Amino acid sequence: MVVVLAGGTGGAKLARGMLDVVGAERLCVIVNTADDIEAYGVHVSPDPDLVTYWLADLIDERGYGIRGDSFGVMEALESAGEPAWFRLGDRDLAMCLIRTERLRAGERLTSAQAAVASALGVGARVLPMSDDPVRAHVRSDGRLRPFQEFMILDGGAAPIEGVELAGIERARPSPEALAAIAAAEAIVIGPSNPIISIGPILAIPGLRAALVAARAPVVAVSPFVGGRAVKGPTDAFMAQARLPLGAEGVARAYAGVLDGLVAEEPAPGVAVLEADTLMASSQARRRVAALTLEFAASLPRA
Amino acid sequence: MVVVLAGGTGGAKLARGMLDVVGAERLCVIVNTADDIEAYGVHVSPDPDLVTYWLADLIDERGYGIRGDSFGVMEALESAGEPAWFRLGDRDLAMCLIRTERLRAGERLTSAQAAVASALGVGARVLPMSDDPVRAHVRSDGRLRPFQEFMILDGGAAPIEGVELAGIERARPSPEALAAIAAAEAIVIGPSNPIISIGPILAIPGLRAALVAARAPVVAVSPFVGGRAVKGPTDAFMAQARLPLGAEGVARAYAGVLDGLVAEEPAPGVAVLEADTLMASSQARRRVAALTLEFAASLPRA
Numbered sequence: 289m290v291v292v293l294a295g296g297t298g299g300a301k302l303a304r305g306m307l308d309v310v311g312a313e314r315l316c317v318i319v320n321t322a323d324d325i326e327a328y329g330v331h332v333s334p335d336p337d338l339v340t341y342w343l344a345d346l347i348d349e350r351g352y353g354i355r356g357d358s359f360g361v362m363e364a365l366e367s368a369g370e371p372a373w374f375r376l377g378d379r380d381l382a383m384c385l386i387r388t389e390r391l392r393a394g395e396r397l398t399s400a401q402a403a404v405a406s407a408l409g410v411g412a413r414v415l416p417m418s419d420d421p422v423r424a425h426v427r428s429d430g431r432l433r434p435f436q437e438f439m440i441l442d443g444g445a446a447p448i449e450g451v452e453l454a455g456i457e458r459a460r461p462s463p464e465a466l467a468a469i470a471a472a473e474a475i476v477i478g479p480s481n482p483i484i485s486i487g488p489i490l491a492i493p494g495l496r497a498a499l500v501a502a503r504a505p506v507v508a509v510s511p512f513v514g515g516r517a518v519k520g521p522t523d524a525f526m527a528q529a530r531l532p533l534g535a536e537g538v539a540r541a542y543a544g545v546l547d548g549l550v551a552e553e554p555a556p557g558v559a560v561l562e563a564d565t566l567m568a569s570s571q572a573r574r575r576v577a578a579l580t581l582e583f584a585a586s587l588p589r590a
Numbered sequence: 591m592v593v594v595l596a597g598g599t600g601g602a603k604l605a606r607g608m609l610d611v612v613g614a615e616r617l618c619v620i621v622n623t624a625d626d627i628e629a630y631g632v633h634v635s636p637d638p639d640l641v642t643y644w645l646a647d648l649i650d651e652r653g654y655g656i657r658g659d660s661f662g663v664m665e666a667l668e669s670a671g672e673p674a675w676f677r678l679g680d681r682d683l684a685m686c687l688i689r690t691e692r693l694r695a696g697e698r699l700t701s702a703q704a705a706v707a708s709a710l711g712v713g714a715r716v717l718p719m720s721d722d723p724v725r726a727h728v729r730s731d732g733r734l735r736p737f738q739e740f741m742i743l744d745g746g747a748a749p750i751e752g753v754e755l756a757g758i759e760r761a762r763p764s765p766e767a768l769a770a771i772a773a774a775e776a777i778v779i780g781p782s783n784p785i786i787s788i789g790p791i792l793a794i795p796g797l798r799a800a801l802v803a804a805r806a807p808v809v810a811v812s813p814f815v816g817g818r819a820v821k822g823p824t825d826a827f828m829a830q831a832r833l834p835l836g837a838e839g840v841a842r843a844y845a846g847v848l849d850g851l852v853a854e855e856p857a858p859g860v861a862v863l864e865a866d867t868l869m870a871s872s873q874a875r876r877r878v879a880a881l882t883l884e885f886a887a888s889l890p891r892a
Binding site for chain 1: 628629630631632633659660661662663664666667670671672679680681683684685687688689690691692693694709710
């Protein structure tokens with residue numbers, strides 16, 4: 289069993305490469321749900337769905353949503369004058385309805401998300417980090433904004449003054465996530481935003497301790513290439529957290545958890561496999577996944 | 591102010607005719623919500639939406655839904671293997687999302703439904719009969735089935751042994767419905783199913799008394815033409831209630847409430863305006879609406 293911790297695109301791409309390397313039966317992805325949002329009365333899970341669409345080879349070239357999707361519902365909302373800023377394709381929305389229907393019926397988020405994976409024929413497990421609601425808010429210009437509003441309405445461009453995780457104290461890791469961590473032979477932190485994507489996963493009470501107690505080595509893949517994040521607002525979040533952009537910043541973000549790091553340059557205090565972590569093709573995704581696993585297997589575990 | 595009590599198609603057609611006769615400012619339709627259903631995690635209100643689509647001149651030729659709608663979401667649910675028996679077009683679903691989002695935010699059904707009317711530019715008021723949940727169940731073959739399942743999954747064809755209205759004891763008429771009834775100059779019970787569509791409206795504790803106390807005459811339009819209901823399973827529901835098909839059955843179904851009845855034949859114990867009530871064209875809908883109003887104005891009121 290290989291466990292990948294993932295947020296959005298970076299972690300999802302690594303998970304897709306890992307699927308080729310270890311197969312669906314042996315892959316379990318634990319995904320950030322602090323970006324979840326209620327939109328139009330339905331429960332949207334952007335990161336778990338992104339991972340699922342990547343694993344199903346359905347990801348759209350926009351970087352999110354389903355390839356070739358139609359937008360009948362969004363167009364109807366827009367012509368009705370509704371604030372349709374969170375655009376969901378029809379097929380994407382259908383996945384949200386599958387999840388929402390089950391949540392309203394009292395199912396846990398883990399099982400509701402499993403129904404989405406099943407709907408798209410994804411055999412690997414995509415586990416929400418928690419069944420409890422955690423919501424990331426970004427403090428910016430003195431205001432506290434839900435993450436998706438900050439990213440989409442504000443363009444992710446406003447100065448970041450801090451991050452708050454509403455609900456984090458009461459959240460617990462799902463039993464499935466804890467079981468996967470305990471059973472894993474390798475645990476890989478994907479190249480997602482260490483602060484806003486991986487940060488919430490590690491902040492769930494009990495989850496960090498489970499990683500430390502796991503028999504498997506914990507290896508991170510750096511999201512930085514050429515001293516910058518490949519995608520998204522990672523640089524600004526790292527800067528606000530006073531962490532350098534690059535291997536050292538990643539190592540410090542995950543201090544106390546990491547056994548190794550795959551990055552393009554060395555970092556003090558951690559075993560680093562120096563490698564090109566760009567995953568622009570399926571070959572590259574497979575290569576990064578394979579070398580990360582080999583590196584993990586080579587590490588001594590305290 | 592003219593108040594129309596409506597269920598599905600018959601009441602909606604009369605309301606559309608009434609819109610031509612009295613204008614949006616003076617029209618208020620109180621609609622059955624006992625057919626409401628949670629489908630795919632969203633709140634669907636079949637009768638209020640049917641009335642709204644008729645008033646917006648958007649009704650599809652299927653007899654429900656929005657003309658020219660696409661089915662992207664339903665197709666996605668079907669190809670995901672979901673039980674998509676309750677088919678909603680994308681634009682139809684968008685209206686359900688508008689309603690559901692407001693309900694989740696704590697708004698009353700009345701205000702959520704008003705948002706749907708507003709989204710489609712409908713100026714007349716479409717009022718749910720109650721903000722409280724009432725759900726019609728049909729007893730058939732010893733089983734109790736929600737009305738939509740009975741109609742769609744069972745084809746409305748199984749023998750009807752009874753009707754139960756879950757939640758009816760705790761339901762109250764909305765303040766808006768009570769105010770409209772009190773302020774009305776005419777109250778018209780549309781040609782909808784007396785048992786399963788109008789029955790729940792009259793069964794809400796306090797609503798029948800409000801009709802009796804209203805200063806306006808209460809006039810019903812018979813749903814029977816040529817001794818049969820124009821549409822739907824009305825005949826079977828009337829038979830189960832041991833009511834004859836025609837004016838007499840309608841008069842008995844609404845006994846104690848009616849001041850007059852528009853029907854194709856006379857009935858004992860009530861003033862009847864004999865008229866053709868078929869509303870197959872916009873001219874016919876206008877004509878039936880106009881003659882019903884004239885008839886109501888001619889009636890003495892105790």
